[in-house]
Amino acid sequence: MTESGQQVEKAKRLPRAVRERQILDAAVTVFARHGYHPASMDEVSEVAGVSKPMIYSYLGSKEDLFLQCIRREANLLIDTVQAGIDLDVAPDMQLWTGLRAFYGFVADHRESWTVLHQQALAVGGKFATEITALREHAIAMVTKLVVSQGSRKGLAEQAEFSGEGLAAALVGAAEALADWWLDRPDISPGVLASWLMNLTWLGFNDLVEGQVWRPTDA
Amino acid sequence: MTESGQQVEKAKRLPRAVRERQILDAAVTVFARHGYHPASMDEVSEVAGVSKPMIYSYLGSKEDLFLQCIRREANLLIDTVQAGIDLDVAPDMQLWTGLRAFYGFVADHRESWTVLHQQALAVGGKFATEITALREHAIAMVTKLVVSQGSRKGLAEQAEFSGEGLAAALVGAAEALADWWLDRPDISPGVLASWLMNLTWLGFNDLVEGQVWRPTDA
Amino acid sequence: MTESGQQVEKAKRLPRAVRERQILDAAVTVFARHGYHPASMDEVSEVAGVSKPMIYSYLGSKEDLFLQCIRREANLLIDTVQAGIDLDVAPDMQLWTGLRAFYGFVADHRESWTVLHQQALAVGGKFATEITALREHAIAMVTKLVVSQGSRKGLAEQAEFSGEGLAAALVGAAEALADWWLDRPDISPGVLASWLMNLTWLGFNDLVEGQVWRPTDA
Amino acid sequence: MTESGQQVEKAKRLPRAVRERQILDAAVTVFARHGYHPASMDEVSEVAGVSKPMIYSYLGSKEDLFLQCIRREANLLIDTVQAGIDLDVAPDMQLWTGLRAFYGFVADHRESWTVLHQQALAVGGKFATEITALREHAIAMVTKLVVSQGSRKGLAEQAEFSGEGLAAALVGAAEALADWWLDRPDISPGVLASWLMNLTWLGFNDLVEGQVWRPTDA
DNA sequence: AATGAATGAGCCTTCATTCAT
DNA sequence: AATGAATGAAGGCTCATTCAT
Structure with missing residues (x-):
């Protein structure tokens, strides 16, 4: 004054x-x-x-309000991840940068992540539809990477596996790890992303035998 | 009379x-x-x-009622999975039989699974605690398998990986695949379990190179 | 106590x-x-x-409640009037007894009459429909009397008059007189009914006997 | 500029x-x-x-606004009817021209009529007072005509009839016919007015000439 | 043992009305 | 002169929970 x-x-x-x-x-x-x-x-x-x-x-209305929350945060998440992916590198590095960006988003927007991941699905109706679309978006991105890696290795898709199924599992693992992470904030996004890469890209057995996947550069 | x-x-x-x-x-x-x-x-x-x-x-009260629902279904799930695991076989086969039993449970008790997985967490409070305990139980089981496999291979746990983190990711992937599966009922529990084994145990890269994990016997 | x-x-x-x-x-x-x-x-x-x-x-709901009020009171009104009409007498006496019963109802159930006459129509929607049906019921009753009187007098309905229109006017007059009456409670139902009979029935009788009023010029 | x-x-x-x-x-x-x-x-x-x-x-306020609507439309109605009456002709012709003007107003200003007739009364309070005044104005006009016709015929008002009551009934009949008319737009204002004249004036004329309808028994 | 009857409390939503620009 | 921004107050409706039989 x-x-x-x-x-x-x-x-x-x-x-x-x-x-x-x-x-x-x-x-x-x-x-x-x-x-x-x-x-x-x-x-x-x-x-x-x-x-x-x-x-x-x-x-x-309350419903409208919730829907607009979900949409705003979902778009923010998508944009953040997409901006974090380097399209000029090998598929595994693309996946890794995407995951790192994803965990960065979760760390920076805990509330958004909670709403998107824990709440919206449980409510059902339009909201679940919206979240399902978001997840399918993520699965589609991962599926593309998986398929492109398969091509690079000169491999036709094996009939007994579903690329989409594998991608759904990977996305689910990433989400679950995000939840698990919420109570252990001392781990960095990059480390989390590395774990996932090693688990899914390389495989646990390879890990056991001493092979480790590492980011080639960043 | x-x-x-x-x-x-x-x-x-x-x-x-x-x-x-x-x-x-x-x-x-x-x-x-x-x-x-x-x-x-x-x-x-x-x-x-x-x-x-x-x-x-x-x-x-309503809260009590919900809690008892959760506990009953959670125990049923745990019992079902535990009963499905053959403790006399190698760790990978133990994991596989456990997963198969898990998907069997989901198929046979969709409502239970919905309540446990989609609803209870969102409500928070005591309920989330209960679900978190359930999940930690699962993670502990998987962690044990992972560690035992590491020992079999004569490997000390590597500092840069968290067995629990990997297990959390694996459990998350299994749960996500269960949700993904709900809309695609024509896939058998065993096939789902195999996908997960190949993705996490063997690794995507090995898959691409033609290695495939298969159940040794059953 | x-x-x-x-x-x-x-x-x-x-x-x-x-x-x-x-x-x-x-x-x-x-x-x-x-x-x-x-x-x-x-x-x-x-x-x-x-x-x-x-x-x-x-x-x-509030709407349901109002609707059920209207229906209950409307049925009570209809029953009261119908019970008051002596079907064994000449048409004019039937009309008179009906009117007398009507004014008796209004005197005994002022609130019912207010709801039916002043409120329900103004709200519109289902309520107006209900009231319109009630009024049409009344008009139909009066029309029947008018027509039967015409027949007794050996008169085919004249094209230039609408029996229903006349009945609507008569019913309207009766309703208006009921409202007018609400502030002058010292007049008996029978007297009110007589006024209406003299105003409308005498005129109607002339019509039946071939007298017609026509504008003299314009 | x-x-x-x-x-x-x-x-x-x-x-x-x-x-x-x-x-x-x-x-x-x-x-x-x-x-x-x-x-x-x-x-x-x-x-x-x-x-x-x-x-x-x-x-x-909203109340003020509604009141001014009512007043403006009421005055318009009064002016329109008054302008339509030819004061130099016989009472019956005056009534007829007035009715014709009234129905002309209703036809040309449906919204005004709806507000005045269906809405204002239902609201009660000041508004009902205003409408009651309007109606009393109409009744007074008609009463004057009725009385003047009685005088022309050299008849002292009979004690057992209320000129005002008869006028109220007539006005009510006119209003009711207006509502009835809203759904039947193919009838001309003049015809409506004629119906009313035949129904009420002929009867009234009989009254004036000493004929009285009386209940035969009860 | 079992239930129809009953309610306090709270939530979503809207509206007439005014303030500050 | 004219308006977008803002709100206190109230109303319809539902629900978890209990009482009396």
Whole structure:
């Protein structure tokens, strides 16, 4: 009050775009904290510092709000991973950089990851559809890498294996490791990614025999 | 009438244990159908064919009820898998038989699996704790196999890998594959288990080069 | 307490049918007092001496509740009027007795009449449909009387008049007179009915006998 | 720019009177569409193409707005009917021309009629008072005609009839016929008016000439 | 042993109304 | 003069839980 004429106590009357972001941020926090159903619009409005009618006016119903949270975070995840992949290197390195970017995202956006991974699926309906699409996106990316590696090695796909199945397993392993990681924050994203590479790309048996997969460069 | 004090005229009046099973069965169905929060005690009582006060009298609150569902199904899962593992064979075969038993359980108890895997975690609190314990049980089992295989091969655990981390990833992959499988019922449990063995035990790269892991006997 | 062991303070735990009647009675009162939209379920529950969940459990939503009020009162009105008509007398006397019964109903059930006449139509939707049906029932009854009187007098219906239109006007006049009457309670139902008979029946009789009023010029 | 200080660049900035008319027009439309309570100020502002604060600034609260709608439309109705009556002709012709003008108004201003007849009464309070006044105005006009016709015929008002009651019935019949007419637009206002004249005036004339209908027995 | 009857509490949603620009 | 931004207050509806029979 002595140093600055600027009063901060009333930061009201903000433009719509800003408020919408505030609300979505708050919603992600609250949905991550309680899950969809137990989360109350009251708590969202409180955390956002905005009255409930604004939420309804700007973002629509609770369902709409949740959906927009999911979409925003899902897109952020996709963009982050895609930006982290170096397309000019060998398939294994592409996978590794993608995984590293993925774990980076999880570390930087724990709430987003919680909402996407633990909450949205359980609710079902439109939300599960959205998450399923996200996962299928990931599986498709991994499948492409797997197939391209197969080609490089001059191998036609073996009938008894499903590239998509393997990719689904790999993606599931990556997700599970992310959850496991949440309580062990002292491990770096790169290390996690390496574990997965060694487990799935190289195989446990090779590991046992002393072979280790390592990033060629970064 | 002379031989038995039990009268037949009361089709009701079932012994407590039977009622409790009826109720738990109904609860699993309803929780799998809607998830914990949206599920209503009314629907449980309706599906169980039992009035609501009986549920409260026998099994306690909604939270208690859900907890007992989880525990019953978790124990069933553990028992089923444990019963499926042949302890007299090599570690890889133990893992394979365990996985096969796991997928058998998922196929035979879809509702149980849905409740355990998709719902309980999302609710958090005591429930998540319970599920986490279940998963840690699984991880511990797998870790033991992994370590024992390492010993057989005369290898000290390498510092840069966490047996538990690898096991967590493997368990996660197995769970993810179970979900992926729910929409593709034409694949047999054994085949799913083989995929996982090849992906994690043998490694994708070995696969590509023509090595394939196969069950030695069964 | 000294004179009677009977405690009246807690008249709870009544059978469903009784509660339903209590609730409907209260609802008619409240809807008549405020109209459909401003009426609150809270007030209905308060007037009924019953908690809100019972209303929803027994009668359904606010819309359902209103609809059932309308239907109950409409049927009561129809039954009352029909019971008041002596079918063995001449058409004019049938009309008169019907009107007298109608005004008797309005006098005895002011709230019912208010709900039926002033509120239900204004709300529109299903409710207006219901009221329209009631009115059409009344118009049909009157039309029958009008036509039978025409036949008695040996008159084919004249093309330039619509029996239904005349009946609608007559019914409207009767309703309007009922409203007008609400603030002048010292007039007896029979007198009101006589007024209407003199205004409309005498005119109608002239029509039947071939007299027609026509504009003299324009 | 030299001749006029008014700039053309502002398509907005309309004079207050114009804005008020816009708003009232929109309000009549919206109130006719939904009724008073379900109508929202948002919809009014949207239909009017004017922001909500302007409505409050120019016309006050929702209640004020509705009241001014009613008053404007009521005055329009009164003026229209009064303008349609030829005061130089016989009473029956005056009534007929008045009715014709009334039905002309209903045909030309359905929304106004809906608001006045179906909505305003149901809301009660000030609004019902306003409508009651309108109706009493109509009844007074008709009563005057009725009495003047009685005088022309040299008849003192008979004690057992209330000129006002008869007029109320006639007005009610006219209103009811207007509603009935809304779904049958192929009939001309003049024909409707004729029906009413035949139904009520002929009867009234008999009354004036001493004929009285009486119940034969009860 | 078993249940119909009953409710306190809370949540989603909307609306009339005003403030600050 | 004109409006986007903002909210207090209230209403419909549901649910887990218990009481009295």
